[in-house]
Amino acid sequence: MRVGVVGGGVTGLAAHHFLREQGVDSVLFEADDEPGGVIRSRRVDGRVLDLGPQRTRLTPSIAALVESLGLGDELREADDLPLYVYRDGRLRLVPQTPREAVATDLLSWRGKLRALFEPLTTAARPDESVEAYLTRKFGSEVARYYFGPLYGGLYGTHPDEMPMRHSLSRALDSAGIEGSVLTSVAKKVLEGREAPPIASFDGGLQRLPEALYADNDDTAHLNTPVEAIGRAGERFVLETPDGDERFDELVVTTPASVTADLVAEFAPEAADALREFTYNPQAVVHLAVDADLTGAGYQVQYDEDLRTLGTTWNDSLLDREGVYTCYLGGGYDPEVVEWDDDRLGSVAAREFEAVTGHGARVLSVHRWELGMPAYDRSWAALDRLSTPVGLHLCTNYTARAGIPGRIREAKKIADRLADCAESTATPPRTA
Ligand SMILES: Cc1cc2nc3c(=O)[nH]c(=O)nc-3n(C[C@H](O)[C@H](O)[C@H](O)COP(=O)(O)OP(=O)(O)OC[C@H]3O[C@@H](n4cnc5c(N)ncnc54)[C@H](O)[C@@H]3O)c2cc1C
Structure with missing residues (x-):
């Protein structure tokens, strides 16, 4: 099995690294002249x-990667540390402990008391917005002044524009939180989980993708944009300025609009859905x-x-x-x-x-x-997204956007492809 990886941001580099670690023949193509995508230090x-x-x-899988890449001394x-929300002319402490929850002036007493009723509320409904969910669970003060700005602020989207099922529900699922958020958090605290x-x-966050690239630079090509993806029978053809290369499986990590242009010829419906993402x-x-x-x-x-x-x-x-x-x-x-x-x-x-x-x-x-x-309503197009067998989308819209989520998804897909390479089975569809 020969795997082509499109994009040398942290997702593509990690997928390529994990594939090669397991003996899979993988080649990576990155358009830019440096590795890392949006992870960029100056x-x-x-x-x-x-x-x-x-x-x-520093999740266990990132810690293991840091160790194996020899980055430990630079960590x-x-x-x-305390985090604040700016509201009504002042910075107000975001409570991270029960004591801080009592002390903070971010919320009124009434708002704090209302939040304690959260265990009595029902679980997320897929089509409600993050703001509606937070308001229903914790009351409007916590929704508007606490969780709303923190969660929506990560993406720059108003929580009222974010449907639960494409945003916060995925985060809650991957944190293993079902039903009551307060009860799950309290349980984790009591179990001593941090x-x-x-x-x-030392040199900035880009040291991670740089080290991933340095470890695999014989098969990772910078300055090499994939210009089009075509088919040759069951195989995929990647067209680059250096010529065409054929692969059995593709891991595509580029932003949705770029991916849409690359796959438009042989997967027009997937391309249409991908173009809708904001x-x-x-x-x-x-x-x-x-x-x-x-x-x-x-x-x-x-x-x-x-x-x-x-x-x-x-x-x-x-x-x-x-x-x-x-x-x-x-x-x-x-x-x-x-x-x-x-x-x-x-x-x-x-x-x-x-x-x-x-x-x-x-x-x-x-x-x-x-x-x-944005994880806003445009993400509903995910429901219509289906790619041909052998083409795997592995990006911050198929799983979580944070770096730990990117590494986790890259490892998952590399493991699945490595298993299939060993058994010569066809890997299942991933999007
Ligand atoms: C401003 C900002 C702040 C963030 N803050 C945090 C944070 O503090 N903590 C955190 O965990 N996460 C944060 N994130 C999220 C996280 O950094 C990203 O989700 C993650 O780095 C994305 O990595 P990626 O490899 O999936 O995509 P990208 O980094 O977008 O990589 C895609 C790569 O594809 C390449 N490419 C494009 N077209 C082609 C082509 N035709 N051929 C070949 N290659 C191509 C691009 O050059 C790029 O290198 C932040 C993101 C942003 C934008």
Whole structure:
């Protein structure tokens, strides 16, 4: 069996790595001249900046990968620091323990008491929105001021636009939470289960895809966009500027609209469905700030009159001196990615000062046209998505978007293909 992997972001690189680890003949093609996709680290003014994700959870499978790639010495681990929501003119503590839940001014007493009735409510309904679900479970204050900004803020989508079954239900399922959220969380706390630590690397998060690439660079081609995918009997033909290559199985990790163009000729219905998925464009502005703020950062409650969606305090979280990262745009404000650097930078710095009281200097401005999958109503097209046997979609819309979810899905598909290579059975369809 010969496997072609399209895309050298973390998903493609991890899938390629796990396939080769199990002796499968795999070749990877990446359009860009560097590995990592949206995981991209830069050095500006002697400071390490991450233009996409700022950190990952060091799950056991990522820890094993870090170890096997020899990245252990470069690892930076962080504790879970206080997180804030900006609401009604102030930063308010997001409770992470029962004691903080009592103390925080994020919610009124009435709102806190209402949340305690959650175990009496019923489970998620597939077609309700995240906001409707959170309101029904915990009451409107928790929905609008606590979970809503935190969850919707991850994707830049208003929780009222996110159907449960394509978003939060998947997260709850993979966390093993059925029925009452409070009861499941309390059970985990009582069993002493903790979230894996937050982590990055001295040189930034891109060190992970760089190391995956370095370990497999004899069969991973940068600067080699796949221009079209065709068929030759049962096999797939990848057309690249360096010529055509044939494969028995394909793992395609590119964003939905790119994948749509690649498969349009032989899978037109899949292409039509893929074209419907919305991604939220995002602008990421890095600031240099001379302040001693302690925490992971803040999300802005979505009714506030700010363009900033949230910030990460890299200084305190990952010991990156003076670095703070602001996110703007998302589904609320997609046009901000069309602003020039000066306007984006000055809005981010001005709003940071308004929220924290600290003046800021702009270090860098970056835009992601296809940032995060929006997981909004356009994701209903997933129901119509079916791909030909042998073509496996392995991306942040077929499973969870976070880096741990990407590595998990890459491992799953590599294991399945390796099993089939051994038994010469046909791998089952995956999308
Ligand atoms: C701004 C932002 C912040 C985030 N923050 C976090 C965070 O803090 N923690 C976390 O865990 N996750 C975070 N995420 C999510 C996570 O980073 C992504 O879901 C994940 O990195 C996506 O990896 P991927 O390989 O699936 O896709 P991508 O990184 O999009 O990779 C796809 C690859 O395909 C390549 N490609 C495109 N067209 C072609 C072609 N024709 N031929 C060959 N190759 C092609 C692209 O160049 C790219 O390298 C964030 C994402 C964004 C955008």
